[in-house]
Amino acid sequence: QKEVEQNSGPLSVPEGAIASLNCTYSDRGSQSFFWYRQYSGKSPELIMSIYSNGDKEDGRFTAQLNKASQYVSLLIRDSQPSDSATYLCAVLANQAGTALIFGKGTTLSVSS
Amino acid sequence: DVKVTQSSRYLVKRTGEKVFLECVQDMDHENMFWYRQDPGLGLRLIYFSYDVKMKEKGDIPEGYSVSREKKERFSLILESASTNQTSMYLCASNGVGEKLFFGSGTQLSVL
Numbered sequence: 344q345k346e347v348e349q350n351s352g353p354l355s356v357p358e359g360a361i362a363s364l365n366c367t368y369s370d371r372g373s374q375s376f377f378w379y380r381q382y383s384g385k386s387p388e389l390i391m392s393i394y395s396n397g398d399k400e401d402g403r404f405t406a407q408l409n410k411a412s413q414y415v416s417l418l419i420r421d422s423q424p425s426d427s428a429t430y431l432c433a434v435l436a437n438q439a440g441t442a443l444i445f446g447k448g449t450t451l452s453v454s455s
Numbered sequence: 456d457v458k459v460t461q462s463s464r465y466l467v468k469r470t471g472e473k474v475f476l477e478c479v480q481d482m483d484h485e486n487m488f489w490y491r492q493d494p495g496l497g498l499r500l501i502y503f504s505y506d507v508k509m510k511e512k513g514d515i516p517e518g519y520s521v522s523r524e525k526k527e528r529f530s531l532i533l534e535s536a537s538t539n540q541t542s543m544y545l546c547a548s549n550g551v552g553e554k555l556f557f558g559s560g561t562q563l564s565v566l
Contacts, residue, residue, distance in 0.1 A: 351495075
C-alpha cells in the first residue's frame with residue numbers, strides 16, 4: 344500500500360522563526376506533491392503544489408522536492424501565530440492520476 | 456468560487472441504520488472523492504469517481520458504497536451503520552489536473 348509519512352508533532356516555533364515540515368512517500372513513481380493547511384474544525388485548503396525536483400517559493404512558503412530521496416518538505420519563513428494549524432502532505436498516487444493519498448499531518452504551533 | 460456542499464454538518468444515527476451522505480459541487484468537476492478523517496489516522500480515501508456512474512475503491516471501502524448518477528452529485532452510503540464509522544467525512548472534487556476542493560465536512564456519530 345502506498346504510504347505518506349509525516350511527523351505528527353506538535354512542532355512548536357516562536358513567532359518570526361522558520362518552521363520546517365517534512366514528508367516522505369513510498370511510491371517512487373509519484374509525480375505530484377501537495378501541501379494542505381487545516382485549521383481546527385475546518386476543511387483542508389491547498390497552499391502549495393510541487394512537481395519537479397528543487398524548490399518552489401510562494402510568499403513565505405517554500406516547498407522542496409527530492410524525488411531520489413522520496414522526500415518533500417515545506418518551509419514557512421517568518422512564522423506567524425495565524426500559521427498555527429495542521430499541515431497535510433499529499434501525493435498523487437494512483438495510475439489514473441486522480442486520487443490523493445494524505446499523510447496524517449503535522450501540527451504546528453507558533454507562539455507570540 | 457468553487458463550492459462543494461455537503462448536506463449536513465452534524466449527523467447522529469443509530470447502529471444498523473442506512474445512512475446517506477450527500478455531496479454536490481457546482482464547477483462541473485469530473486472527479487469526486489469521499490474521505491474520512493479520524494484523530495491520529497489522518498485523511499483516508501473511501502471511494503472516488505472520475506465520471507458519472509463510475510466508481511473506484513479507495514483504501515478503506517469496506518462498509519461503504521457510493522452512487523454517482525449525476526455529474527454534480529456524489530453520495531456516500533453506509534449500508535448498516537456501525538459505531539466504528541463515527542468520523543468526520545469530507546467530500547472533495549476537482550477537474551482533471553486541477554487542485555482539490557473540499558466541502559466543509561459532515562461529523563457523523565453512530566450510537
